[in-house]
Amino acid sequence: MKVILKNQWVVKPAEATWNGTVSLSEFDQTFALTHVPTIYYYKYFNDFVTDEIVDTLKISLSKALVYFYPLAGRLRWINGSRLELDCDASGVVLTEAEADAKLDNLTDFLLSPDYNSLFPRVDYTVEINELPLLFVQLTKFQCGGIALSFAISHAVVDGQSALYFFSEWARIARGEPLMFSPCHDRKLLRAGEPANASPTFEHLQFNTPPLLIGKSSTENEKKKTTKGAMLKLTKHQVEMLREKANQGRCLEDSKERSYTRYEVVTAHIWRCACKARGHKFEQPTNLCICVNIRQKMNPPLPNTYFGNAIVDVIATGASGDIASSPLECAAKRVREAINMVTSDYANSTINFLKKQEDLSIYQDIHAFRNKEGPFYGNPNLGVISWISLPVLGLDFGWGKEIHMSPGIHEYDGDCVILPENEGDGSLTVAIVLQHAHVDAFEKFFYEDIEC
Numbered sequence: 507m508k509v510i511l512k513n514q515w516v517v518k519p520a521e522a523t524w525n526g527t528v529s530l531s532e533f534d535q536t537f538a539l540t541h542v543p544t545i546y547y548y549k550y551f552n553d554f555v556t557d558e559i560v561d562t563l564k565i566s567l568s569k570a571l572v573y574f575y576p577l578a579g580r581l582r583w584i585n586g587s588r589l590e591l592d593c594d595a596s597g598v599v600l601t602e603a604e605a606d607a608k609l610d611n612l613t614d615f616l617l618s619p620d621y622n623s624l625f626p627r628v629d630y631t632v633e634i635n636e637l638p639l640l641f642v643q644l645t646k647f648q649c650g651g652i653a654l655s656f657a658i659s660h661a662v663v664d665g666q667s668a669l670y671f672f673s674e675w676a677r678i679a680r681g682e683p684l685m686f687s688p689c690h691d692r693k694l695l696r697a698g699e700p701a702n703a704s705p706t707f708e709h710l711q712f713n714t715p716p717l718l719i720g721k722s723s724t725e726n727e728k729k730k731t732t733k734g735a736m737l738k739l740t741k742h743q744v745e746m747l748r749e750k751a752n753q754g755r756c757l758e759d760s761k762e763r764s765y766t767r768y769e770v771v772t773a774h775i776w777r778c779a780c781k782a783r784g785h786k787f788e789q790p791t792n793l794c795i796c797v798n799i800r801q802k803m804n805p806p807l808p809n810t811y812f813g814n815a816i817v818d819v820i821a822t823g824a825s826g827d828i829a830s831s832p833l834e835c836a837a838k839r840v841r842e843a844i845n846m847v848t849s850d851y852a853n854s855t856i857n858f859l860k861k862q863e864d865l866s867i868y869q870d871i872h873a874f875r876n877k878e879g880p881f882y883g884n885p886n887l888g889v890i891s892w893i894s895l896p897v898l899g900l901d902f903g904w905g906k907e908i909h910m911s912p913g914i915h916e917y918d919g920d921c922v923i924l925p926e927n928e929g930d931g932s933l934t935v936a937i938v939l940q941h942a943h944v945d946a947f948e949k950f951f952y953e954d955i956e957c
Contacts, residue, residue, distance in 0.1 A: 507607040509623035509645060513560075516638075518597035520568040523575035528591040528690075529698025532859035533814040534661055535589050536868045541641065541657035542668065543625045543913020546900055549609050549651035555904070556646050560602055562903060563644060563654075566679035567600060574671050574688055574812065581661055582635045587866035589634075589661060598640035601626060609651030625913055626657045654902075657913070664814040666798060669895050671812070679902040688812040695807075695815065696853075701860035707851050709858050710820040712868055715886045716790035724881040732918050733941045735948060736911070739771065741931035743955050747774055751837040765837045767933070769844070771923055772889045773836035775935060776821075778954060779887050779919075780829040782939070782947035787826025794888035795819050795840065797847040804849035817852055819843040825885060833954075883918030884940060892924040893933065912936050 551559065571578045579593040605624070612621070626641030639659040646652055658668045674684055693699070717724065739747075744767055751770040765773075776793050785791070796816045800807040807815055821843040828836050859865065882888045892912075899906045912922050915938045926932035939947055 507605055507611070507620060507623065509603050509605045511601060511603050513602040515564060515600045516597040517564055517567045517571065517600050519571040519575055519578055519595050520565075521572045523572055523578070523595055524593055525595065526593055528576065528579075528593055528692060530589050530591055530661065531692050531695040531697040531813060532856050532865075533664075533695060533816060534692070534697075535865055536859060537818060538660040538870045539589075540630070540660060540870070541626075541628050541639075542660050542665070543655060543657045544668075544897075545621075545624060545653055545655040545911050545913060546907040547609060547612070547651065547653050547909045548904060548907055549647075549649065551650045551652065551904065556650070556652065559652065559902075559904060560644060562679050563642070564600060566675060566902070567598070567642070569678050570671070570675040571595075571598065573674070573684055576662055576690060576812065577640045577658070577671065579639065580635050580637065581639070581659070586862070586864045587869065591662065592635070597638065598642065599626065599638050601641070601643045603643055603645040605645050605647050605653075607647060608649040609647045609653075610649065619916075624653050625655045628657050655913070660814070662814075663812065664798075664816045665890070665892060665895055666800070666815070667812050669897060670810065672900055673896060676900050676902045681903070686810045689808045689810045690812055692813050694803075694811065695813070696856055696860075699860075701857045703853075703857050704861070705854045705858040707846070707854040709855060710792075710822070711794065711818040712858065715792045715794075715882055718885055719786055719789050724883070727884050727918065727940075728881060730918070731941045732916055732938050733944045734915060734936065734938045735944055737935045737937070737948060737951055738926060739933045739935065739955075744771065744931070744933055746955055747771060747833065751833045753832075753834070765834075765841065768891045768893055768923065769837045769840045770833065771933060771935070772891075773833055773840050774951070774954065775889055775921060775923075775937065776840075776887060777829055777833065777836050778947050778950040779939070779943075780825040780885075781950045782943045783825070783884055784946075785825035785829075785885055787824065787830075789825040789885050791823060791825045791828065792882075792886040793821040793840070793843075794882055794886065795821060795843055796888075796890050797844055799847060799849075799852045802847055802849055803852060817847055817855055819846055881917075882920075884943075887919045887921060889921045889923065892922055895924075897924055898927060898929055 578595050578597050579591050580596050581589050624645050626643040639662050641657040643655045747770045751765045799817050800815050821839040909927050918940050921937040924934050926934050
């Protein structure tokens with residue numbers, strides 16, 4: 507598929523906005539600092555309507571940036587590999603493109619490098635203080651369908667904040683008023699303040715992840731080619747997994763609640779990855795889990811908090827034990843890791859990071875600098891949940907999408923669980939593994955549900 511870039515604009519806030527420097531929280535400045543891609547597909551429009559769509563996007567985006575002005579700013583490195591945000595209204599990038607294919611040719615919507623051209627190109631050779639925080643690309647297909655894709659800086663927002671922005675932008679595009687004003691007070695997570703105590707918890711997420719037994723580095727694993735897969739779980743299959751995980755648990759006579767969809771599906775993914783990778787029984791393996799802390803803080807953060815409010819926690823085990831034990835055992839490890847996250851735990855994480863002289867070893871900045879930094883591939887895994895996020899139904903005035911998907915990822919061990927586009931309770935697992943492990947993973951993924 508060939509995609510031609512036709513026009514590009516820098517879109518700035520429609521009105522004057524607050525101008526100044528903002529300190530970022532420790533959660534903003536660690537782990538992924540690159541842009542996170544997502545894409546929405548819509549059909550079908552004639553040429554006149556698509557021209558209107560471009561104008562609608564430009565005007566509404568400019569209006570939305572008045573409220574969400576940090577997105578129009580730029581990042582800047584400061585001492586200790588830390589970042590701060592210049593709110594200077596430099597603007598975001600909107601690109602118009604045209605594909606030589608029809609939307610129907612993309613029926614499978616796979617995580618394929620062939621679709622890279624449908625996403626905005628982010629040039630990480632540019633200095634970070636010149637790099638926009640949001641890129642948007644509108645691609646027209648020959649059939650009249652369109653793809654609307656985004657690449658948004660993870661150093662400024664997490665998934666909930668990004669989707670909140672897209673939702674409010676869409677409301678403005680439909681001619682409706684803003685529903686909820688964003689909260690820009692990053693001092694709620696003590697941004698820019700010194701540590702107020704020593705860490706009170708062990709933070710495994712900042713330790714070096716396990717290596718393959720017999721290996722002294724991740725160098726060889728990083729060189730191996732990867733492949734993405736989109737695997738659907740029907741509502742019935744999800745319930746089957748929940749029943750398997752909850753078998754033998756006397757929930758009526760205890761305060762224990764049944765395992766959630768996220769807990770059982772994540773446990774299932776972990777078990778299947780351990781099997782597909784063919785580890786030795788005693789191979790240590792880490793599962794990295796992202797937990798939203800908005801409602802876990804004391805006092806809770808506003809749901810409209812616009813920034814990163816997620817904490818990573820680690821579930822650990824021996825690969826052979828994870829793979830051979832019942833699903834309940836892996837689900838229990840997942841739950842225990844999630845239950846660690848409290849307001850005290852989040853504050854301990856903040857204090858741990860504030861006491862570090864340099865944050866670079868905790869930053870996933872491969873695209874910015876070099877190939878150094880955390881590697882969470884074989885024998886490890888990271889699973890992010892979009893199950894409860896409002897990822898579906900993004901209507902800019904021309905109807906809801908026919909499909910939504912995360913962007914192309916290339917790193918072994920990256921995994922996202924998201925609601926299926928039908929909205930019927932089914933889920934999609936988007937996962938990237940080494941090419942040699944994908945077929946085996948898919949085999950175990952479906953076989954183990956029926957066993």
